[in-house]
Amino acid sequence: MISWSVIDTWIIIVGVLSAVGCALPGAYLLLRRQSMMGDAISHSVLPGIAGAYLIMGNREPLTLFLGAIVIGIVTTVLIRLVKHGGKIEDGAAMGVVFTALFALGLVMIRRAADHVDLDPDCVLYGAIELTFLDTVPFLGMDVPRAALLTGGMLLANVLFLGLLYKELKLSSFDPGLSDALGYSSRFLHHLLMVAIAATMVASFEAVGSILVIAMLIVPPACAYLLCNRLLPMLLVSAGFAAASAVLGHLSAIALPPVLGYEDTSTAGMMALAAGVLFGGVFFLSPKSGVLAQSWRRVRLGAQLLSEEVLGVLYRRQEAPGVSARPVLAPEELRRGAQGRTVEWLAGRRLVRQGYVRPVPGGFELTEPGLHEARRLIRAHRLWETWLVEEMNLRPDHVHGPASRLESVTGEAMEEELARETGAPAMDPHARRIPPAEKH
Amino acid sequence: MLEELWRVFTFQDYNTRVVMAGTGLLGLAAGVIGVFLVLRKRALLSDAVSHATLPGVILAFWASIALGMTGRSLPVLLSGAALTGLLGMVTVVALRRWSPIKDDAALAIVLSVFFGAGIALFGMVQQIEGVHAAGLTDFIYGKTASMLISDTVIIGIAALGVCGIAIALFKEFRLLCFDEAFAAVQGWPTLRLDLLLMGLIVLVTVIGLQAVGLILIVALLIIPPVTARLWTHRLAPMAALSGMFGMLGAGTGSAVSALFERLPSGALIVLSASAFFFVSLMLGTEGGLLPRLWRRARLRRRIRRQHLLRRAWELREQTGKRTFSARGLVARHAWHPVVAALELRSARRAGLVQRIDGGRWEFTPAGESEASRAVRNHRLWELYLITHADVAPSHVDSDADRIEHVLDPDMVAELEELLAREQEDTPPPSPHRLETPTNGGGNGR
Numbered sequence: 001m002i003s004w005s006v007i008d009t010w011i012i013i014v015g016v017l018s019a020v021g022c023a024l025p026g027a028y029l030l031l032r033r034q035s036m037m038g039d040a041i042s043h044s045v046l047p048g049i050a051g052a053y054l055i056m057g058n059r060e061p062l063t064l065f066l067g068a069i070v071i072g073i074v075t076t077v078l079i080r081l082v083k084h085g086g087k088i089e090d091g092a093a094m095g096v097v098f099t100a101l102f103a104l105g106l107v108m109i110r111r112a113a114d115h116v117d118l119d120p121d122c123v124l125y126g127a128i129e130l131t132f133l134d135t136v137p138f139l140g141m142d143v144p145r146a147a148l149l150t151g152g153m154l155l156a157n158v159l160f161l162g163l164l165y166k167e168l169k170l171s172s173f174d175p176g177l178s179d180a181l182g183y184s185s186r187f188l189h190h191l192l193m194v195a196i197a198a199t200m201v202a203s204f205e206a207v208g209s210i211l212v213i214a215m216l217i218v219p220p221a222c223a224y225l226l227c228n229r230l231l232p233m234l235l236v237s238a239g240f241a242a243a244s245a246v247l248g249h250l251s252a253i254a255l256p257p258v259l260g261y262e263d264t265s266t267a268g269m270m271a272l273a274a275g276v277l278f279g280g281v282f283f284l285s286p287k288s289g290v291l292a293q294s295w296r297r298v299r300l301g302a303q304l305l306s307e308e309v310l311g312v313l314y315r316r317q318e319a320p321g322v323s324a325r326p327v328l329a330p331e332e333l334r335r336g337a338q339g340r341t342v343e344w345l346a347g348r349r350l351v352r353q354g355y356v357r358p359v360p361g362g363f364e365l366t367e368p369g370l371h372e373a374r375r376l377i378r379a380h381r382l383w384e385t386w387l388v389e390e391m392n393l394r395p396d397h398v399h400g401p402a403s404r405l406e407s408v409t410g411e412a413m414e415e416e417l418a419r420e421t422g423a424p425a426m427d428p429h430a431r432r433i434p435p436a437e438k439h
Numbered sequence: 440m441l442e443e444l445w446r447v448f449t450f451q452d453y454n455t456r457v458v459m460a461g462t463g464l465l466g467l468a469a470g471v472i473g474v475f476l477v478l479r480k481r482a483l484l485s486d487a488v489s490h491a492t493l494p495g496v497i498l499a500f501w502a503s504i505a506l507g508m509t510g511r512s513l514p515v516l517l518s519g520a521a522l523t524g525l526l527g528m529v530t531v532v533a534l535r536r537w538s539p540i541k542d543d544a545a546l547a548i549v550l551s552v553f554f555g556a557g558i559a560l561f562g563m564v565q566q567i568e569g570v571h572a573a574g575l576t577d578f579i580y581g582k583t584a585s586m587l588i589s590d591t592v593i594i595g596i597a598a599l600g601v602c603g604i605a606i607a608l609f610k611e612f613r614l615l616c617f618d619e620a621f622a623a624v625q626g627w628p629t630l631r632l633d634l635l636l637m638g639l640i641v642l643v644t645v646i647g648l649q650a651v652g653l654i655l656i657v658a659l660l661i662i663p664p665v666t667a668r669l670w671t672h673r674l675a676p677m678a679a680l681s682g683m684f685g686m687l688g689a690g691t692g693s694a695v696s697a698l699f700e701r702l703p704s705g706a707l708i709v710l711s712a713s714a715f716f717f718v719s720l721m722l723g724t725e726g727g728l729l730p731r732l733w734r735r736a737r738l739r740r741r742i743r744r745q746h747l748l749r750r751a752w753e754l755r756e757q758t759g760k761r762t763f764s765a766r767g768l769v770a771r772h773a774w775h776p777v778v779a780a781l782e783l784r785s786a787r788r789a790g791l792v793q794r795i796d797g798g799r800w801e802f803t804p805a806g807e808s809e810a811s812r813a814v815r816n817h818r819l820w821e822l823y824l825i826t827h828a829d830v831a832p833s834h835v836d837s838d839a840d841r842i843e844h845v846l847d848p849d850m851v852a853e854l855e856e857l858l859a860r861e862q863e864d865t866p867p868p869s870p871h872r873l874e875t876p877t878n879g880g881g882n883g884r
Contacts, residue, residue, distance in 0.1 A: 035547040036483050043654070085720050085728060086665050091543075092482035096665050096716060099658030103709035106580070110702050210558060214551035221544050256563050264562030271555020278548060282538055290537050 008249065014131050014147050015245035015270055018203040019215040021154035023241035024161055025195050026216030027234050030224060031172045032189075036091065037076075038216040040098035041197050042209040044075045046105025049201065054112055061149060064201045072197030075101065076190055128207050128266050146206035153202035160195055161234070168192070169230055207267045214271035215241050222278050225285045244274035302345035305337055307376055307407050309346065310355060313365045314373035318432070329362040374434040379409040381427035381434075382417045388428040389421060395428040455697045458583050461591035462650050462689040462708060468598035469643050469656070470663035470685025471605050474678045475636055477664040478616040484531065484637075485660045487546040489644045489653040491527025492520035493557030496578050496648070497564055504567060511574070513590060517645050520578070524641045527553050581652030581705030583693050590649060597646045601639050605678070612636060613674050650689075651705035658709040659685055666716045669723025688712030742844045747782045748791065748810035749817055751802070753869075762799040816843040818869055819854045826858065 029035050045068055052067025075097060083093035128146075135142040161168065167188060171178035175185035196216070203212045219240035220233070227233040248270025253263045283290050309328060316326035337343035347363075350356045355369030365373060383402035387393045393401075409417070418436065427433050476482060499519025503512065527549045534545035561575060577585065605612065614622040615632050623629045640660065647656035667681035692708030699707070721728050747768075754763045765783055769776050783800065786792045791806030802810055820839040824830040830838065846854075 030541075030544050033541050033543050035541075035543040036486070039483075039486065039547055039550060082665070082720065085726050086668050087726055088477065088665055088668060089480045089482065091480065092477045092661055092665055095482045095486065095657055095661035096713070099655055099662065099709055100713035100716070103655060103658065103706035103713070106703045106706035107710065110706075210551060210554050213547060214555055217544055217547040218551060221540055221548055224540065224544075225538060252559070252562075259563065261563040261566045264560075265558045268555045268558030268560075268562060271551050272559050275548070275552030275555065278552070282534070288539050293537070 008253065010131060010144050010147060011128055011266060012246055012249050014128060014144060014150055014206050015249055015266065016242045017147060017150040017154050018207050018211070019219070019241035019245040019270065020238045021150055021157050021199055022203060022212055022215035023219040023237040024154075024157050024234060025192060025199060027220035027223065027230075027237050028161075028168055028172055028192055029196070030217055030220040031230075032192075034189075035217045036094055037193065038196060038213050040079070040094045041072060041075055041193065042200055042213050043098040044101035044105075045071050045197055045200050045204075045209075047071065047101050047108055048074075048105075048197070049204075050105050050108040050112065054108065061202070065198050068197040068201040069194050071101070072194040073190060075197075076193045128211075131206055149202050150206055153199050157195060157199060160191075164188070164191070207270070211267040211270050214274050215244070218271075218274040218278050219244060222274075222281045225281050225288050228287075240274070240277055244277055245270050247277070248273035298339075298341050298345060301338055301342040302349055304407060305333075305342060305346035306350045306355075308336060308403075309333065309350060309363075310365070310369060310373035310376055311380065313356075313363075314370070314377050317365070317370075325364045327359060327362040327364050328356075332362075371437060374437065375414075376406050378434045378436065379414055379417070380406040381431060382414065382421060383409070384427045384429070385421045385424055385433070386417055398428065452697065454584075455694065457588050457591050458586050458693045458697070459690050461586050461594045462583060462693045463686045464591075464595050464598040465643070465647050465650050466659055466663070466685030466687070466689030466708075466712070467682045468601040468685075469647060469659035470667075470681040470683070471602050471678050472636075472639050472643055473660035473685070474664040474667065474674070474681045475605070475612050475616055476640055476660055477668070478674075479636075482661045483543075483546050483657075484528065485640055485644060486657040487531055487550040487553075488524045488528050488641055489648075489656050490550040490557075491530075491553035492524040492645060492648060492653055493554055493578065494560055495519035495521065495523030495526075496575060497557055497560040498523070500575060501560070501564055501567075513593065513649070516578075517648070520648060521641055521645045523553065524644060525638075528637055528641065577652070578648045579652050579654060580703055581648070581650055581655065583650050583696060583704035583708070584700070586649065594646050594650070597642055601643060602682070604635070604639060608632070608635070609675070609678075616674070651708050655705045655709045658712060659689065662709070662712045662716050663688065666712075666719045666723075669716075669719040669726050672725055684712070684715050688715050738844070743782060744786060744789075744791075745809075745813040745844055747779075747786055748802075748806065749813045751792070751800070752810040752814045756869075762795060762801045764799050813843070816846045816851060819851060819858065820846065821869070822858050823854055 026035075026038060029038055048067035048071025049064055050067075052063045052070075056063040056066075078097045078101075079090070079093045082088070082096050083090060086093065086096075131144040131146040134145045136145050136148065137143070138148060167178070167183045170181070171183055171185040171188045178185045178188070200209065200212050220237040222240045223233045223236035227236055249266050251273060252266040252269035255269075256262060256264045281289065284292075286292050312332075313326055313328055316322065333347060334343050337346060350363070350369075351358070353368075353372075354366055355372050356363040357366050380402045383405045384395075384398045387398040387401060388395055414436070425433060473485075476485060496516050496519055499516045499522075502519070503509070503515050508515070530549050531542075531545045534540045534548065535542060540548070564575070611622075611627060611632050614625075614627060615629060615636065619629055622632075643660065644653075644656050647659060650656075651659060663681040663685035664677070666684045667677045670680055671677050688711045689708050692711040693704060695711065696702060696704035696707040719727060722730065724730055750768055751763050754767050755761065758767070765776070765779055768774060768783075769779050783792060786806065787794065790803055791809055792800050793803050795801055817839050820843050821832075821835040824835040824838055825832055
């Protein structure tokens with residue numbers, strides 16, 4: 001069984017604080033299509049930290065923040081320089097700059113290893129499990145230093161984004177207008193990068209750079225799939241970030257025992273949890289989820305198919321010499337359907353609306369079904385007439401467009417169409433247009 | 440120290456030889472194939488893929504332990520890496536295809552989530568009894584020194600294969616990089632070619648894991664092509680140069696890491712590749728900083744020289760004398776006397792003007808024709824702007840100023856034909872004279 005302790009509570013608090021603190025500026029990165037800048041800065045911040053440490057000789061938060069701010073600016077400037085010098089795309093310029101800086105940072109750290117207690121591994125994975133070991137008194141209780149640091153960073157980010165809300169919004173959605181109005185989008189970009197570099201430094205010790213990159217982008221990406229407006233998107237990303245942190249730690253201590261291990265890296269699990277949540281949103285989002293998309297496609301297919309069924313049955317009935325109600329065989333329905341779901345849905349729709357009833361050998365039209373079919377055929381043939389007369393299309397070219405138009409033709413539209421075409425009795429193919437019915 | 444240096448660079452150590460051959464071949468393959476990656480604007484896809492290999496390495500290690508093997512077999516670990524690397528690439532493509540998520544975010548999501556999963560798995564694998572899993576972290580930072588001859592052979596075969604395919608399909612890849620739509624219209628199987636190219640990227644990433652690690656392998660795929668881009672715009676020389684830069688960077692880096700054993704070798708390889716890049720960014724003939732500055736300075740100098748000649752010519756026209764004075768130039772054009780003096784001096788050195796008695800100057804025959812050409816270009820262009828672009832005569836001077844310096848003889852001939860001017864070698868009269876006869880050469884300033 002999982003044993004819960006105050007340590008776990010603190011881990012979750014630190015995780016939530018840093019996750020939310022990352023997700024808020026990250027949302028802007030995502031909107032500015034600069035997501036990989038998070039990755040780039042997370043790598044290039046290493047020489048900044050190492051350099052600040054080597055120069056100042058301590059690892060106070062202020063020292064490291066200074067290093068981060070410097071490196072945030074240096075990285076963005078270098079990327080721009082390389083991009084323009086080499087006339088290459090953003091991505092390649094980022095790749096050149098951050099790998100070179102990261103390599104430099106690794107060498108600097110190793111050179112200084114004798115008198116510096118900085119470990120690249122620690123930067124990568126963080127040590128969220130150990131946050132409880134380093135506490136400071138705060139408001140009368142022993143609070144982990146990491147919690148204060150990440151909490152402070154979250155507060156700073158909220159202030160930064162709140163104070164510059166309008167400016168950042170403007171420059172994210174329309175940099176040209178922003179520049180024209182006097183809010184330099186480049187300056188705001190630099191500010192945002194500095195904020196992200198500082199957030200990273202605050203989070204490194206606690207959760208490691210991998211979690212930072214994940215929290216910068218993955219929760220905002222979830223929110224991006226669910227929201228259309230900026231403020232809800234920020235709030236939803238914060239929610240997803242917190243949920244990823246909680247879920248991540250829970251699964252880090254609960255899942256491994258199932259496989260026979262003690263526990264695993266909380267930071268890794270938090271990133272994974274964010275990924276799982278994103279996967280869920282990717283499939284289930286009502287707006288743009290994969291399921292919603294394919295459901296809409298299937299439903300549309302079923303609607304079109306059921307209308308086609310009505311049309312086919314009506315045409316069979318109107319053929320000369322047919323007196324009995326014609327029957328549509330199930331195989332015919334299957335042949336017309338794209339896939340089993342569409343077939344099933346179309347059949348169910350027809351029966352439930354009472355337009356067809358099952359008889360031996362298939363379906364036949366009911367009385368309401370006949371009315372509906374007559375309406376559709378009328379619309380179809382009126383459209384054919386209109387397309388030939390008004391748009392000068394050839395009669396053998398109008399069936400397709402008319403089929404698509406008939407399913408979106410309402411009563412008022414049908415009347416107008418009849419008026420415009422002069423309510424003829426025959427369509428261009430010399431078939432009778434059913435007269436309008438009184439409702 | 441020197442002795443050590445000598446030993447390393449003359450390949451005396453068996454171990455150094457193996458490592459340098461392996462990393463050099465890796466750099467060659469990565470450089471060649473990276474060119475296509477960078478030109479297809481997918482440079483950072485390699486970053487996502489390389490991070491996505493981590494869970495594969497760990498899972499392969501786990502699986503091989505579970506099957507009773509040592510978990511140290513490189514081919515097994517690398518096939519695991521290739522598997523999740525490909526999965527990561529497919530995920531990026533799927534996110535792009537089926538959601539409104541943009542490219543950059545798809546890359547960042549795949550990168551961080553796959554890597555996080557790898558770290559979480561690693562946390563568990565470490566706890567397996569009696570198994571030394573620590574070596575797995577070598578795949579993150581790379582450990583060149585532990586390269587064996589068998590690893591070098593694997594890298595060599597893969598590298599030669601990659602280069603061979605790149606050469607065999609050079610034409611197809613070029614078409615894919617520069618005009619995918621055209622390639623598709625021509626009937627090339629663009630999707631399959633793209634998949635093959637991405638597959639080769641995964642292959643290079645995977646074989647590079649051990650040498651430089653998954654964080655820095657992306658450097659070998661991006662830095663050499665961008666370096667080569669600074670020297671040429673043609674694809675074939677670019678691919679060759681890029682392969683060479685990759686090989687040199689990797690070779691130099693591993694040689695240096697043989698000297699400084701405590702320093703991380705992957706980082707040294709990347710740093711030496713970046714050193715080549717930095718030098719190219721400064722000196723590269725296509726977009727390098729210094730050549731660009733030099734070209735700009737040369738153009739400025741030419742413009743200043745032409746201004747001097749033209750102004751002297753106009754001054755002469757105005758005064759009707761054969762000679763002109765420095766003071767006259769300064770007075771008419773609000774030039775700083777020092778600047779004018781310097782310009783005159785440099786024109787004299789170039790043999791265009793000469794000093795005669797009484798502090799006055801005159802054109803040499805060479806200067807005469809230079810000046811006549813400069814004035815001619817200026818006035819032809821002014822006339823063109825007035826007659827064909829409907830610009831007011833009082834506005835054409837500064838516009839003409841901008842373009843006259845870059846007119847080549849062909850264009851001048853065309854202008855002449857257009858304006859149907861018959862004067863052979865003498866410049867046409869200034870259009871401003873028609874407007875403001877007293878103001879002579881007409882200077883709007």
